[in-house]
Amino acid sequence: MSAPSLNRPALPAFAVWLVVLAAAALVLLPIAARYAETPYYVVLVTRLLIFAVAATALNLVLGFGGMVSFGHSLFMGIGAYSVALCSYFGIGNGWAHLAFAIVVSAFAAMATGAVALRTRGVAFIMITLAFAQMFYFLVISLKEFGGDDGLPISMGSRFGFVDLKNPTTLYYTTFGVLALLIYGSYRLYHARFGLVLRGCMINEDRMRALGFPTTTYKLVAYVLSGCVAGISGLLLANLTMFASPSYASWTVSGDLMIMVVLGGTGTVMGPAFGAFAFLLIEDLLKRFTDHWIGGVGVMIVLIGLLARRGLWGSLPGRPR
Amino acid sequence: ADLKIGFLATLSGSIGAMGQDQYDGFMLGLEQMGGKLGGKTIEVVKEDDQFKPDVGVQVAQKLISEDKVPIITGVSYSNVMMAINKKITDAGVFLIGSASGPSPMAGAACSPLFFSTSWQNDQMSEAVGKYATEKGYKKIFAMGPNFQGWKDALAGFRRYYKEPFVKELHTPLNQMDLSAEMAQIALAKPDAVFAHYAGGLGVNFIKQYRQAGLLGKIPLIVVATVDGLTLPALNETALGVMTAQVWAPDTDNAANKAFVEAFEKKYGRIPSNFAAQAYDSAKLLDVAIGQVKGDLSNKEAFAAALKNAKFESVRGKFAFNNNNFPIENFNLLEVGKDAKGRVSMVTKGVLLVDQKDAYHQECPMK
Amino acid sequence: MLLAVDRVESSYDATQVLFGVSIGVAAGDFVTLLGRNGMGRSTLINTIMGFIKPRAGTILFDGKPIQARPCHEVARYGIGLVPEGRRVFPTLTVYENLIAFQRGERNRAAAWTVDRVYKLFPRLKERKGQLAATLSGGEQQMLAIARALVTNPRLLILDEATEGLAPLVSEEIWSSLRELRREGLSIIVTDKNLKPLLDLASRHYVLSKGRVVWEGTSEEFNGRQDELKAYLGV
Amino acid sequence: MLGSLFIIQTLNGIQFGVMLFLLAAGLTLVFGIMNFVNMMHGALYMTGAYVAATLYNKTGLFVMSLLLVVPITVAIGAVLERFVFKHLYDRDHLDQVLCTYGFILIFNEMARSFWGPSPYFMGMPDALSDTYEVLGVGYPVYRLVIVAAGLLAAIGAYVLIHQTRFGMLIRAGASDRAMVAGLGVNINLLNTMIFGLGAGLAGLAGALAAPILSVEPGMGETVLILTVVVIVIGGIGSVRGAFYAALIVGLVDTIGRSMLPFVFESFLSSSLAGAAGPAVASMIIYLLMALVLAFRPNGLFPVRGR
Amino acid sequence: MNGVNPALSTRGLVKRFSGVLASDNVDFDLLPGEVHAIIGPNGAGKTTFIKQITGEHFPTAGRITLGDTDITRMRTDRRILLGLGRSFQVTSVLRDLTVLENVILAVQAKSGHSFKFWHRAVEASELREPALATLADVGLRAKADLPSRVLAYGELRQLEMAMVIASNPQVLLLDEPMAGMGTVESRLMVELLQSFRGRFSTILVEHDMDAVFALADRISVLVYGRIIATGSPAEIRENPQVRASYLGEAA
């Protein structure tokens, strides 16, 4: 009898190549953009990368844990306002921004998660949505901090000599965060915690019967995911030098969900690809018709109906 | 084309009506001048910000560095305006707003490259505040949705109205049904009600005010609540509502008569003030570009040309203040019937003459 | 033949489970499907019912082809099912589980009505207002049988007829099935207790790996016990 | 004055609750009974409003316009169910969310294309736009019509679900669709009918709301979230729960909104009260929901047996 | 009790549902290492009894002790950590995970906390070794790396058992483990349970009398929520009351 293998899911060779190529292209892009004098593309791709971070964060709960959160824009909003509020009070230290974003995101995730995770299925989806809306309307009513007009940011996040104000720095920082996040979620997927999380997704009752306090695990995942989404909000704030309640609007949550599904729910690489694909398609549609929102709608319906494994998951060999 | 101009506004979704009116007004102006401004053929690059500031920043960036436009115009809502204005002017691109005028941009954050052909957001409520004082109302019931615009409006109103309010309400922004508030008004029996509900909220408000039997009984003074965009949805329901504006379809001058006629002919509807302001921005650009003969490389020269441009505004007299916001008159308007018997805004008099906004002194430009 | 299954092939997604299965049930027949776990008995039953569409083959009920008909039509032709795993409706009471599906009672003198099944299972009458979710396993099995009966079928199919029933109750079930057969009902049964099946049934089909490997009467079965042991693991 | 305000607000709360119930009843059927996440319920509400407004503007017949909305939205719902949503029942919630979310965008865009981006006009006949004197305050007659219509719908829905065989079949289908079919019931038709029913109720709610609210693209979204809160509080899938929860939410929201400022003023400085009041008011129903869930995770009246 | 501490015991256990007394003053002792079968008519309250031990229902009155601990109102997952193991019907293995991962989860559950975010669970020898050993116990070692959804019915039941025993419970609760099994599979299961003899204290609820008589050290008979008899298999088989109310000809 051969000893059971270590169960390392092999990434198909071409998938490895695809990732390497994509990474290489992303690394080279700012340099190419400088030569071609098209700085716009750096800004454009930074935004794509930021949403890729957020989508990957959402995937931690949605793809690994089966928690269909329709309120992840909440954390993007919190991340963005962390920067804006710090800047408002004259704090330009990036570490302070980061700490603030993470602490507040974690706290919000803990509070909302504790309530939302008492429910399942439809109720969970809707409660997360409701909480995000609550935050949205709260921010809108805060006159002091710009209300619905939003809050311009005068001091971006400065981490020592790394100043996110510089578009190229921001670009590479975001890229680094994404790369780290993807590797991290790959590790998490196979680690004990990830295994428990996946178990909860498949059959929570069974996991409880095995002796796992499942709600605790799900809550930790939710908090983790919220913090990462908070970081994506911080990056977005640095990109636009502006924080707006609309970062937390429910359509953003919807978009994030679409990105995850389009890329491949529960895969490690998928959500990032999904984010790129979705935003680029949206951009493309916009060029063709004024009714592009309807076009996006049709696309989403088709994704819901057809894309069972998503772009990444549909590649031959079903890479993770 | 000799020159590219970026048109950036909120065009999609249910909130896109204002951007569409701005676009139509601007394009009408351009068309009337044969597709040329200042003698130069113009290519308009239209971009939609989707009412999202982050998208606004992105498309602004695209206009600046991809299309390399020297001028961006339009911009519908304050939240997008606040997000993009610095990006644009810092890049040395001129920004001509035709709708939104948030207070920081009139004050400390003013810029030599930014011009407005509309007004600063508080000013309409200043005008109606003056009206309330003139009418001698002692008990005013004030209500609006709990957001920035309403708080600015209150501040503006307060500058010209000193009596205490009998009640000041801030309703949640997502609250559609206002019956509870109508009951409070009925019980409070104020001299008048001052309200600020924009867009669809305004339609809700007016309909419910009418149905509660209050319209006609308690005078209603509003800002932003009825305008050319929402009036078709209200129709006769809104008859008798009082408001203030720099422009109305019946504003009495030749330029305006021509504009309204052409607009109705082309688009089959009465233009809103947003269309009129955007039309003015086309006129403004025409004169200024002509002045510098299409050469925008000298920013100071072009800024001066804009600032001193003499053009026939549809609102009548027009001049820029030190902060590049207009100095203009605010008229009292009532929802009534126009000459053709349609429900429209009817001018009832002038409230403020050559009004300057409250923030211009904070602007370092002199 | 009331039911004629002819060379039916069925599969779940890509995996084929039935390979050319043919069986026949005449009016008044009592037929068993025998075989070890996973040999395809439930799949055959699901195919007859129309839950699964066969890839090939025909199924005639009363001479009419039913293999392409939707499930509810098949049931309406007169096939009553007691499914594997009971599948009672948990949010309905016992009474609602029955009354909602009672039909055809006007066409026959000795028809099954809710009252009549209560006589068969007095336990259900005691529990008639209780939600099916809270019934014990055996009570649910009784309800599943009763629910199939009140549709007044011509062919009754019981998949795992006595699963979870106490020995005494199982005996009652067998004697009621004998009774039903006497009334002219045709019956298909799977069950793990061979002895009562051999006593009751007129015909047996032994399935192995999705094929009918043997068919015959109880006498024939008893005559070849040793050989069939391999298939049944008795 | 506080006393009569309280009574009027109670009336307003009931009216608001009844309106919410019309929406919640349809949605709870689809959520709970079909276990289908229908995000586009609000879009059907919007459709109802637009159709009613268009019919009334064209014909001038008010009651007929409102009533005609029901068959039209039922048909729209049924068609969508037949051709699209049917394929999603056995899929996970995520796919359902996406598909129906996509339809929100499509419906909004269609409304924008047909009726323009600005709000659309809907008036009402003079007879209904009168007010009725209650404690010295004019109470709109039309609001009483809404209360009556909503109560009728509530009674109808309750009888349908709990007293009829159709209702039993619907509830049975919620737990095991295939088995219902296996017992001879055309489950596809049943599903189409439930979905149609839900759509019809949403359409009716939209039609009733059209004369009071602004008819515009996207009007369904805010209402959707509120409706969902009602359903979650009431217990998903329970029509009875939806009814009580709708009334509770309606009353708490309305009375809370108008009474909170008085409460705050009594122990806070007036400027602080002015700031805290609206902020709390906008969150009050979410707080209510969190409170309910903290004690009863399945809502106040969960469907038993699941 | 001959001085032996029972592994699990209940005293005066009462469970009342509206109108039904599902447990009526049940005093029950499970001795260390024994297989104690509970039989009785349908609806007698066997499952209800098990559910009170697992914590799915709380008793109306009475006490449950596991070893020395009172667990009457304890949460389910805490009970599991204290050494309670329970079998489920087949559908409850985690179908998208591999066989090994399923068992590893069971080991992990017992090992305390799983807040480890970095190292592969399947490579951790403190999880892997016991999991593989358990798989060998139930005869599934060779299939460790297959996704569990491809297993045959009988194998799924083996996996289910592996998950239950992987956490090395002191008390094993088996509610109708033979349900839905054919003759062969039932016999294999009996053999498997035989091989565990003495390792766990087991409560077995089953209507398959062949299995019960083959496995049980003692049998209790539950009728209308009450234990009417407890004794060796031989005693129970001869008990006239039990024959009349439950066994019928089967004896």
Ligand SMILES: Nc1ncnc2c1ncn2[C@@H]1O[C@H](COP(=O)(O)OP(=O)(O)OP(=O)(O)O)[C@@H](O)[C@H]1O
């Ligand atoms: N839903 C399904 N998807 C995929 N394969 C299935 C499904 N249901 C059954 N199978 C497979 O089909 C084969 C036949 O199963 P079936 O349920 O028909 O067997 P059976 O003879 O009824 O046995 P049992 O005693 O287990 O009920 C088995 O190998 C089983 O694994």
Ligand SMILES: Nc1ncnc2c1ncn2[C@@H]1O[C@H](COP(=O)(O)OP(=O)(O)OP(=O)(O)O)[C@@H](O)[C@H]1O
């Ligand atoms: N929630 C409840 N409400 C009302 N009655 C209940 C409830 N749960 C169980 N019962 C009743 O309690 C009795 C005992 O049920 P239990 O499931 O314990 O029986 P059991 O001994 O396991 O029977 P079986 O061998 O048929 O599985 C049954 O009559 C059942 O109908």
Ligand SMILES: [Mg+2]
């Ligand atoms: Mg079977």
Ligand SMILES: [Mg+2]
């Ligand atoms: Mg039981």
